[in-house]
Amino acid sequence: MRQPRYPNGRLTVCVVVAALIAVLSLTGCTNETSDHPPSPSEEPAGQTCKAWVEQLSDLGLGGGVLDLTHSGVYVGYVATGTRWVDMNGDGEDEPAFQAAVWEGGRRHRVPSGFAWDQILDINDNGLMVGFGFDKRSRINRSYVWRLGWPKVRLLKSPAGSERTRARRINDSGQIAGHMSGRSIPFAGLYWADDHSAPVQLPLGGGHSGGAEGINNKGQIVGNVVDDDPDYGPDWHDADATLWENSTAEPVRLPDHDFDGEAHLINNRGQVLGTVLNAHLGSDGVEEDGSLPALWTDGNLHVLDLPQGTHSPVMLGLSDGGWAVGGVQRGDGPTLPNHQPDTEAVLSMNGQTLLVLPDLTVNPDPHQWRANVTGVDDRRDEVTGTAADGTYARAAVWHCASHLAVKV
Numbered sequence: 001m002r003q004p005r006y007p008n009g010r011l012t013v014c015v016v017v018a019a020l021i022a023v024l025s026l027t028g029c030t031n032e033t034s035d036h037p038p039s040p041s042e043e044p045a046g047q048t049c050k051a052w053v054e055q056l057s058d059l060g061l062g063g064g065v066l067d068l069t070h071s072g073v074y075v076g077y078v079a080t081g082t083r084w085v086d087m088n089g090d091g092e093d094e095p096a097f098q099a100a101v102w103e104g105g106r107r108h109r110v111p112s113g114f115a116w117d118q119i120l121d122i123n124d125n126g127l128m129v130g131f132g133f134d135k136r137s138r139i140n141r142s143y144v145w146r147l148g149w150p151k152v153r154l155l156k157s158p159a160g161s162e163r164t165r166a167r168r169i170n171d172s173g174q175i176a177g178h179m180s181g182r183s184i185p186f187a188g189l190y191w192a193d194d195h196s197a198p199v200q201l202p203l204g205g206g207h208s209g210g211a212e213g214i215n216n217k218g219q220i221v222g223n224v225v226d227d228d229p230d231y232g233p234d235w236h237d238a239d240a241t242l243w244e245n246s247t248a249e250p251v252r253l254p255d256h257d258f259d260g261e262a263h264l265i266n267n268r269g270q271v272l273g274t275v276l277n278a279h280l281g282s283d284g285v286e287e288d289g290s291l292p293a294l295w296t297d298g299n300l301h302v303l304d305l306p307q308g309t310h311s312p313v314m315l316g317l318s319d320g321g322w323a324v325g326g327v328q329r330g331d332g333p334t335l336p337n338h339q340p341d342t343e344a345v346l347s348m349n350g351q352t353l354l355v356l357p358d359l360t361v362n363p364d365p366h367q368w369r370a371n372v373t374g375v376d377d378r379r380d381e382v383t384g385t386a387a388d389g390t391y392a393r394a395a396v397w398h399c400a401s402h403l404a405v406k407v
Helices: none
Strands: 052-055 063-068 074-085 094-103 106-109 116-122 128-134 139-145 163-169 175-181 184-191 208-214 220-227 236-243 260-265 271-281 284-296 299-302 309-317 323-329 343-347 370-376 381-387 392-398
Touching (some): 063 094, 063 116, 074 392, 116 163, 128 163, 139 175, 163 184, 184 220, 220 260, 236 271, 260 309, 271 309, 284 309, 284 323, 343 381, 370 392
Parallel strands (some): 063 370, 139 163, 163 208, 184 208, 208 260, 309 370, 343 370
Antiparallel strands (some): 052 392, 063 074, 063 381, 074 116, 094 106, 116 128, 128 139, 163 175, 175 184, 175 208, 220 236, 260 271, 271 284, 284 299, 309 323, 323 343, 381 392
16 A cells, blocks of 8 residues: 555645756747647737747756746746755755746846745735745745845744745735644644734644635635545545635535645636545555646546646646646656656646647657746746756746647
8 A cells, every 4th residue: 555645644745846048949839739729818810929938047057937927027946056955854955946036037036035945926916925944043934025125024923833835925915825833733824914913724623734825815725634534544635625715614625535635726716736546455545646636616627637647736727727737757767957857737728738848959748848837828828947958947938828739
């Protein structure tokens, strides 16, 4: 039997990240290369967009774009290559990242003062949320920042928390995230604004959980972890969860009777995440793999993985229902210099996941390596990190609907 995914009742969300310095225009990535490439709704009649993958500036060692605004501001991180930190207190050093914002062709450094930090989200009013690692206190702190501010504004943390992560911010400035600590459970948090103390989201009988997304209506999604007596005391069932507001009890979304994860909710109320396929074998629960999931009006719909891929992590959802993420192909070795070992995928129709190119000129889409986390269907853009053969680079896929291919 495979080990339970949450043996300690603690939720772990992995985001594959990485990044180079150049702009690569991909020829031949037009309508004819896509399986079904719809033109963006705002594209003028008779005019086609320029389909290309843009590499944003970094410090020479890579980076990633985690989100974007409708006006074309991109946020994420760059690799510094100079500082390594034991951020999780487990004795394992991790490469240091520095939060970054790209606007108007210029990269801005975020004045956070942290040894390690990232900007995770930005709303359409330009207010950003991020988190960083304080080497002196050895705790993670969350913050907000806006272009032009001389320094970041730290968010208030619950007593006893050692790690807080402000994950998403809506256009009203409401923030969703999570916390953990030695004496407190892993739990979801809600900040009414960047001056307010956070409140812990109700667990609805679960023993831990986390919040990952919030929309402009104040609806929050994430996970609640339960001890599931149906499958034995060693199995901790994680349910994809929706909170209608910060005080509402969690509503568990339908899954395949095992684990589910919810990462985002758009302003239409659609929820994006994954569900686990598993079965009860002679030794207990045996996992069969996870599937990309889209919930509409509370109903579960599973998206089609590209043939030969597995282990989806879905981390971007637009108001138009475009979904993006990363999937793995086979069991190949991890690439050097923290290049992504995933293929970037985009769904424009709520069913089929198409593959996006990386920054190489490799003609074989099975060899493309990238990961995408941000999407705006009105701009027809996707953001993330793409391998160039040396590093993984902060990248923007312009006219993404024309770049995506069926594999």
